[in-house]
Amino acid sequence: MTAEPTPQPPIPDDEGLPRRSFLQIAGYTAFGWIAGATGLTLLESPLNKLFEPVNQKVEELIFRPQKLIPEFPKSAIEPDQLIVNSFRGNPVIDLANFRLEVTGEVEKPLSLSLDAVRQLPYKSMVIRHVCVEGWAAIVEWGGVRLSDILQMAQPKSGARYVYFDSADGYFSSWDLASATHPQTLLAYEKNGAPIPLENGAPLRLASPLKLGYKQSKWVTRILVTNDFLRAPQNQQLMRGYWEDFGYEWYAGL
Amino acid sequence: MSEKAPVQKRSPITVTAKVFHWVNVLSLFIMIASGLQIYNANPVFGGRAGLHFPMVGLLGGWLAGGRHWHFAGMWLFSLNLLWYGIYVLVTRRWRHRYVGQNDIKALQLSHNPKRRIYAWHRIAYTAIIPILLLALLTGIGMYKPAQFHWIVDFFGDWFALRVVHFFTVPAVLIFAVVHSVLALKAGGDRLISSMLFWQPK
Structure with missing residues (x-):
């Protein structure tokens, strides 16, 4: 069974590597690679129209509205890993007259001062903050559950989306289920201290459930809607600052 | 066999x-x-x-x-x-596509160059499978780190996960080169054309 077959006369042209055909194949491959990548790049937007709904279905399927994402011990916090990103720098916010507006499809619209927000039950969590760019940082966030605020405002039965407007003009929108998850916070503390301005003071979104660009800083207004908003002038969908450029809307983790 | x-x-x-x-x-x-x-x-x-x-x-x-x-x-x-x-x-x-005892034995004993190429090639075929599965697993871990937090935990931390995911790229590229060279050595142009859907001639 293990005996070798008697050596046969070598078959011509099989001993060495046919160098020419190898170089030919390598050349075709390099050309095809560059041409293919360039051509297919032009299709990224229509391709996404096809696949974003498919991927979102899967993301919604694996998301459990009340299932808690495991948190980390405080010793795991990585203070130096959190990179500051914003689309036009820090806004100037008048903290003395600051109000958090909660409006739209709610039974009881709210206008809360910072003190009123701080009087709500406190929750802190150590989670992994994941950026669309590929980096991540383990951060402790402290603040109030967004679900507590939304519960006070009482979304109407048709409510599906929650918009967040920021003091710098940034905006994003979430599905109501992720917004009311117990680990979605309006945070005013980072790693045990008040949030620095560049990280979103006085109030920012923090959640283990969504990519960083969904976690708006400097939140001043929460708008509950039944449908996505559209721009009045051209009826274009308005789903968020980066989302309207083409970044994924659901962006679930 | x-x-x-x-x-x-x-x-x-x-x-x-x-x-x-x-x-x-x-x-x-x-x-x-x-x-x-x-x-x-x-x-x-x-x-x-x-x-x-x-x-x-x-x-x-x-x-x-x-x-x-x-x-x-x-x-x-x-x-x-x-x-x-x-x-x-x-x-x-799977019983005769992947590396087995007989391939190892062939590499140690055989003087038949063709048999040795087949043995090396089956090693390459076998090694690429865990690499492809690893690319998939680490990819899922980075795509959905909250829902599949155990994948991130398994690899240690985020950086380790990214490193492993990244190194599947050179691994696949090296496999592609080794696989092409071995295929050319073993079968030359005949083998290439046997992988096409039409027969050029």
């Missing part, structure tokens, strides 16, 4: 294997070219100050475009791997 059959008597390569092979080639091209586009947004090594890949040959044009291709291509890549895996198991082809 099939590996001892005279090489002149070529066993036909099934359409099934050809479809898997070329879909796999296409999907790996999409995943690597778009993956390196995503890499450039924040290089694994050195962060923003780290070395970036030149734009030539990258797929997507910008970060979102790279992600769009990556998260569409992942279906082509993983479903192709899945159906072929089931096919190889159900038809029991």
Whole structure:
């Protein structure tokens, strides 16, 4: 069974590597690679129209509205890993007259001062903050559950989306289920201290459930809607600052 | 045993294997070219100050475009791997496609160059499977780290996960070169044309 077959006369042209055909194949491959990548790049937007709904279905399927994402011990916090990103720098916010507006499809619209927000039950969590760019940082966030605020405002039965407007003009929108998850916070503390301005003071979104660009800083207004908003002038969908450029809307983790 | 059959008597390569092979080639091209586009947004090594890949040959044009291709291509890549895996198991082809004792023995004892090439090639075929599965597993861990937090935990931390995911790229590229060289050595142009759907002549 293990005996070798008697050596046969070598078959011509099989001993060495046919160098020419190898170089030919390598050349075709390099050309095809560059041409293919360039051509297919032009299709990224229509391709996404096809696949974003498919991927979102899967993301919604694996998301459990009340299932808690495991948190980390405080010793795991990585203070130096959190990179500051914003689309036009820090806004100037008048903290003395600051109000958090909660409006739209709610039974009881709210206008809360910072003190009123701080009087709500406190929750802190150590989670992994994941950026669309590929980096991540383990951060402790402290603040109030967004679900507590939304519960006070009482979304109407048709409510599906929650918009967040920021003091710098940034905006994003979430599905109501992720917004009311117990680990979605309006945070005013980072790693045990008040949030620095560049990280979103006085109030920012923090959640283990969504990519960083969904976690708006400097939140001043929460708008509950039944449908996505559209721009009045051209009826274009308005789903968020980066989302309207083409970044994924659901962006679930 | 099939590996001892005279090489002149070529066993036909099934359409099934050809479809898997070329879909796999296409999907790996999409995943690597778009993956390196995503890499450039924040290089694994050195962060923003780290070395970036030149734009030539990258797929997507910008970060979102790279992600769009990556998260569409992942279906082509993983479903192709899945159906072929089931096919190889159900038809029991796995028993003579991958490296076995006889290949190791051949490498130690055989003076038949062809037999030695086959042995090396089966080692390559076998090694690429855990690499492809590893790319998939680490990819799921980075795509959905909250829902599949155990994947991140398994690899230690986020950085380790990114490093492993990234190194599947050179692993696949090295495999592609080794596989092409061994195939050319073993079968030359005849073997190349046997992998096509038409016979040039």
